[in-house]
């Protein structure tokens with residue numbers, strides 16, 4: 001419920017009491033939240049994959065997105081292992097650049113792109129187009145044409161208009177498109193409303209409940225230009241409760257059985273999408289990929305046996321679960337302001353040199369993050385803090401509630417954990433703030449993979 005037409009942050013409400021007490025050790029790096037390469041050196045400074053953050057800041061400046069390459073690769077391997085025999089597509093929307101596309105290829109994964117822009121990055125990285133899936137609820141004719149021209153392996157169809165468009169394009173170009181139909185399975189995933197995608201009242205896919213899915217499948221089956229590989233479902237994002245995935249798998253296999261009955265074809269592929277949640281703050285307990293892989297495989301095998309159809313090739317599309325924990329954002333503290341809240345509480349507002357332009361998730365989804373003072377260890381008592389950006393609005397919050405040492409001061413470096421997914425990829429130039437650089441770090445070496453935007457970059461677009 002919104003407390004104000006412009007959103008809850010505009011409401012005249014006093015902040016609630018902090019829901020947790022200060023941690024015993026403010027310098028602790030919770031392993032579930034920080035990348036595997038995160039540690040403190042002898043001086044108490046944060047190091048990432050063997051490099052002290054002061055070195056990163058001196059070389060690359062702030063705000064800076066740092067990706068722990070080995071962390072990403074190991075998570076990709078875990079996924080591939082857990083889903084052995086299935087196709088794992090990294091969902092590039094979480095964060096994509098040429099280097100990451102190459103890591104994905106080297107780890108033997110496929111790649112999901114959902115716009116011509118993401119497709120361009122994949123192609124520029126030399127990614128094998130036959131291992132790409134093209135998503136999107138409103139792909140343009142130009143995007144579809146390019147996908148066909150370069151030989152994208154799978155196109156996931158989201159509407160009847162798109163079916164018609166693709167059919168006509170294939171006829172014109174004399175090619176066959178390999179397609180999946182995106183299905184809305186009617187599962188309500190327990191996540192933020194804006195990122196749950198499989199309930200009925202939203203824009204994606206064809207509904208199982210109202211016959212739209214059957215109609216789309218019949219249309220694709222009867223097309224001379226489309227080869228229907230299978231069906232696809234994605235029920236939402238940042239999901240901890242695996243029941244939603246399981247219900248979705250049940251319903252999708254029932255659909256495959258229905259298709260076998262109606263059309264006498266056994267579809268080859270079942271794509272169950274992405275959505276596995278990650279830990280952002282202490283106490284977050286995401287499901288383990290091994291467990292979810294096992295339970296999904298079991299359900300699909302059992303349901304297929306019951307229905308008397310062959311087990312399809314499974315695919316999944318993790319985004320956040322691969323890149324989210326690998327990313328840390330470094331900011332420099334500019335100002336520190338204790339604010340009396342009028343209820344006996346004081347909140348210390350710590351302003352950093354980025355904000356809503358490089359991490360919109362806190363403002364958009366009320367997302368939780370945690371951070372530490374990264375350049376030193378302090379013995380000062382903890383103060384309840386809010387990390388805010390430099391933008392001209394009070395909703396410009398990076399970390400809503402965090403305990404920081406009471407001597408946090410201008411010039412300190414803050415490291416915000418678990419910012420690899422949907423932060424830099426959703427970045428904007430609000431207030432004409434240039435977007436941060438992205439640095440990949442491995443074995444003590446850092447390498448810029450996306451350079452920092454400059455004011456010249458911004459002014460070049462402004463043609464007067």
Ligand code: LLP
Nearest residue numbers: 091234237238274275276317318319320422
């Ligand atoms: N497959 C499809 C078809 C998707 O739409 C998505 C995400 C994924 C896979 C990957 O989901 P993941 O494993 O990353 O949860 N901006 C939001 C998340 C939007 C997700 C959009 N689709 C956020 O910052 O939380």
